[in-house]
Amino acid sequence: MAVQRIVKPKTQKGRRFLDGREAKIHEKAKTAMFIKGGNTSQTITEVLKELYALKKQDSVMYKRKNIFRPFEDETSLEFFSKKTDSSLFLFGSHSKKRPDNLVLGRLYDYHVLDMIELGVDKFKSMYEFQGSKTFCWEQTLPDFFWRRLRSGCDPEG
Amino acid sequence: MADLVENVLRKAAEKESKYKTIEVEKDIDVDIDVGLLLASDPNPIDLKKIRAHREKFLQDLARDNTQLLINRIWQLPTEKVEDAITVKLPDPKLLLPREKRIPKGKPLTKWGKKQEWKPKWGYKRANDETQDWMIEVPDNADPNEDQFEKKKKARKERGAKNELQRLRNIARSQKSKVPGVGLTPTDHPSKDHVTKALTAARKSTASIGKFTANLKDEKTAKHGKKRKFESNYGDMKSETKKQLNILDRITSKKPRVDVSQAVNQHIAKEEKSRSKFNKSFSKKKDSRNRKPPEKNFKKGKNNKVKFQGKNNKMKFQGKKKRS
Numbered sequence: 001m002a003v004q005r006i007v008k009p010k011t012q013k014g015r016r017f018l019d020g021r022e023a024k025i026h027e028k029a030k031t032a033m034f035i036k037g038g039n040t041s042q043t044i045t046e047v048l049k050e051l052y053a054l055k056k057q058d059s060v061m062y063k064r065k066n067i068f069r070p071f072e073d074e075t076s077l078e079f080f081s082k083k084t085d086s087s088l089f090l091f092g093s094h095s096k097k098r099p100d101n102l103v104l105g106r107l108y109d110y111h112v113l114d115m116i117e118l119g120v121d122k123f124k125s126m127y128e129f130q131g132s133k134t135f136c137w138e139q140t141l142p143d144f145f146w147r148r149l150r151s152g153c154d155p156e157g
Numbered sequence: 158m159a160d161l162v163e164n165v166l167r168k169a170a171e172k173e174s175k176y177k178t179i180e181v182e183k184d185i186d187v188d189i190d191v192g193l194l195l196a197s198d199p200n201p202i203d204l205k206k207i208r209a210h211r212e213k214f215l216q217d218l219a220r221d222n223t224q225l226l227i228n229r230i231w232q233l234p235t236e237k238v239e240d241a242i243t244v245k246l247p248d249p250k251l252l253l254p255r256e257k258r259i260p261k262g263k264p265l266t267k268w269g270k271k272q273e274w275k276p277k278w279g280y281k282r283a284n285d286e287t288q289d290w291m292i293e294v295p296d297n298a299d300p301n302e303d304q305f306e307k308k309k310k311a312r313k314e315r316g317a318k319n320e321l322q323r324l325r326n327i328a329r330s331q332k333s334k335v336p337g338v339g340l341t342p343t344d345h346p347s348k349d350h351v352t353k354a355l356t357a358a359r360k361s362t363a364s365i366g367k368f369t370a371n372l373k374d375e376k377t378a379k380h381g382k383k384r385k386f387e388s389n390y391g392d393m394k395s396e397t398k399k400q401l402n403i404l405d406r407i408t409s410k411k412p413r414v415d416v417s418q419a420v421n422q423h424i425a426k427e428e429k430s431r432s433k434f435n436k437s438f439s440k441k442k443d444s445r446n447r448k449p450p451e452k453n454f455k456k457g458k459n460n461k462v463k464f465q466g467k468n469n470k471m472k473f474q475g476k477k478k479r480s
Contacts, residue, residue: 022257022260023257023258023259023260024257024260025259025260027255027256027257030256087256087257106254107256108254108255108256108257109257109258110257113254
């Protein structure tokens with residue numbers, strides 16, 4: 001059910017809304033979609049919630065579960081992105097084989113550009129840390145730490 | 158010497174104070190993209206340290222890199238905007254992919270192009286043909302022909318044609334007779350045209366074509382109605398019958414009325430009076446003083462006109478519509 005008809009705005013408000021969604025030379029911050037998969041564990045929902053809280057201004061949280069697999073079928077994602085005018089997505093799910101699975105991805109022109117699948121090993125909520133918390137996105141500095149695994153090297157458990 | 162002392166004192170002060178120094182030493186320089194507020198640290202990780210105190214190691218690492226980033230931010234020129242010190246970030250070095258395609262420019266609309274407005278007709282109109290100072294002679298046209306005159310003539314003919322159509326429409330609506338245009342001159346007359354012209358020419362004599370000679374191989378059609386008279390003598394019976402009929406008609410008291418003709422005349426009269434009435438009261442909205450016309454001959458389901466003929470008086474018995 002892709003939106004195929006050319007919708008002509010009848011009101012000024014509608015016209016402004018559609019102009020806001022049009023392509024611009026200087027783009028503003030990208031909107032992110034937070035989607036939950038068929039089965040979710042508490043950890044992964046908390047992860048999604050916290051990230052959503054950090055990116056509150058430009059994000060959409062889907063409350064219901066969406067049963068689909070991002071790596072197999074991307075049509076749902078593309079439909080959602082068109083509906084909400086988003087270009088980033090975070091898909092959280094939980095299964096026996098892939099526990100606490102998080103898929104991060106981005107879209108270009110409402111089509112999936114690239115995706116990365118990560119698993120949450122240990123989650124510590126920001127409320128467990130000491131100090132005051134601000135939800136303004138300018139004040140958060142995410143710190144990504146990773147190691148390249150080489151042969152013969154003991155990977156960190 | 159003095160520097161050394163200073164250093165030692167500084168370090169001692171540091172140990173006492175809660176905060177660490179803003180200077181951070183790194184083996185490999187951290188790649189900082191200030192535009193994106195991104196710091197990429199390529200230094201290799203000490204495995205022993207991480208195994209020993211994982212949380213502390215991560216915390217120190219984060220703190221050091223953040224410090225380097227903030228140092229870089231403070232190096233940029235600052236501005237004070239309403240009691241807040243701000244810094245304008247430069248363009249990012251790392252290019253992130255766009256969200257949507259690059260917009261195509263929209264073609265300029267009629268209003269976008271700055272053009273002076275000109276009326277469509279009348280004085281100083283746009284596309285005025287009469288103001289052409291140069292007209293190209295087409296290939297198939299006669300070189301000696303006056304193109305300006307040709308255009309003028311064509312314009313006049315168009316106007317005349319329009320006028321004729323208009324008058325014809327009026328005549329048709331009023332059911333008055335229109336004088337025929339007759340045969341207009343044409344460059345290439347058809348057979349029908351020629352025959353019509355021929356018959357017209359035959360008739361156009363003083364004696365209305367009675368004595369015009371025929372052309373070779375021409376067959377004249379019968380013209381005129383021949384009056385037929387009965388003989389003066391002969392059938393007495395029919396003659397007496399006819400004469401008595403005439404007498405009866407004269408002496409009878411019944412009026413010879415053609416009902417349909419009378420009705421049509423009446424309707425026509427009513428219509429005329431109604432139109433006159435409507436014209437005089439067309440713009441006034443005060444409907445109280447005026448009498449609405451008696452009959453409404455509009456076609457419709459609810460507008461049935463009922464007549465009651467009594468002594469030749471027509472009385473309206475349908476719904477009255479206030480117009």
